[in-house]
Amino acid sequence: MTFAEVLRANQSMVFSLAYHFLRDPAAAEEVAQDVFMQLYRKMDDLDGAKHVTFWLRKVTSHRCIDYVRKRGSQATISLADVAEPSIPEQHGDPLLNRRLRQLIATLPEKPRMVMVLRYQEDLTPDEISEVLEMPVGTVKSHLQRSLEMLREKIDRSMGDIR
Amino acid sequence: MEDFEQHLKNALGRKEQPAWFEAKVLAAATPPQSRPQPYWRWAAALAAMILIGTGVLVQEERQERAAGEAAKARLQLALKITVTELSKIQKTVRTSTEEE
Numbered sequence A: 001m002t003f004a005e006v007l008r009a010n011q012s013m014v015f016s017l018a019y020h021f022l023r024d025p026a027a028a029e030e031v032a033q034d035v036f037m038q039l040y041r042k043m044d045d046l047d048g049a050k051h052v053t054f055w056l057r058k059v060t061s062h063r064c065i066d067y068v069r070k071r072g073s074q075a076t077i078s079l080a081d082v083a084e085p086s087i088p089e090q091h092g093d094p095l096l097n098r099r100l101r102q103l104i105a106t107l108p109e110k111p112r113m114v115m116v117l118r119y120q121e122d123l124t125p126d127e128i129s130e131v132l133e134m135p136v137g138t139v140k141s142h143l144q145r146s147l148e149m150l151r152e153k154i155d156r157s158m159g160d161i162r
Numbered sequence B: 001m002e003d004f005e006q007h008l009k010n011a012l013g014r015k016e017q018p019a020w021f022e023a024k025v026l027a028a029a030t031p032p033q034s035r036p037q038p039y040w041r042w043a044a045a046l047a048a049m050i051l052i053g054t055g056v057l058v059q060e061e062r063q064e065r066a067a068g069e070a071a072k073a074r075l076q077l078a079l080k081i082t083v084t085e086l087s088k089i090q091k092t093v094r095t096s097t098e099e100e
Helices: A003-022 A023-047 A049-071 A094-105 A109-119 A125-131 A136-158 B003-009 B021-029 B038-099
Strands: none
Touching: A003 A023, A003 A049, A003 A109, A003 B021, A023 A125, A023 A136, A023 B021, A049 A109, A049 A125, A049 B038, A094 A109, A094 A136, A094 B003, A109 A125, A109 B003, A136 B003
């Protein structure tokens, strides 16, 4: 596979990971571009489409977390400060989707990335633990706690949607 | 899958990157092609090298020739002196022979 083909096949995945985690289209574009530039230098070391996808998820996740840590205390922002970019919804209730994204943005970095990998990329806890280099137990615990928190806040603000 | 998890999947669906993203990354990844040196630069450099080389050779030849000329002049002078001295000696010998 050439670099252009890999870019074409994975750009949406990389951009979306960064976008859902950072909630800033410009920052997501910057991170995604850095990831692909790193891939360009590393192409010869990666073997096969699966390895490339795994590598891209891993590097994007770590870069997003580093980006937020360098930028400041993004994890402690309030809901009111969370901007909502105007991108049309493809599935579900736009209001609920927006609210869920706002709530996910308030999670600390690692649980937030766990949620994005789980629900954007549909990865299993085992796969997430490999990508984020953390024990499976920690991934499961992040998922459980984040889901509880989200359900509780959504129930409080929008009624029971379960 | 629970409804709530489906809601999360909907909320975190993949988003399209900006339209310019692919072109921007490809442009950044392609190294700028090194501009070829115009042929006249190489020709000028070669001509300068030939001129300098020839100049050095001509100068060395001139110096050698001047040194040769000087040596020739010194030899001619020495021969003249020798001839003069020999003439004088010959004269002296002849005079003394005639007197005897």
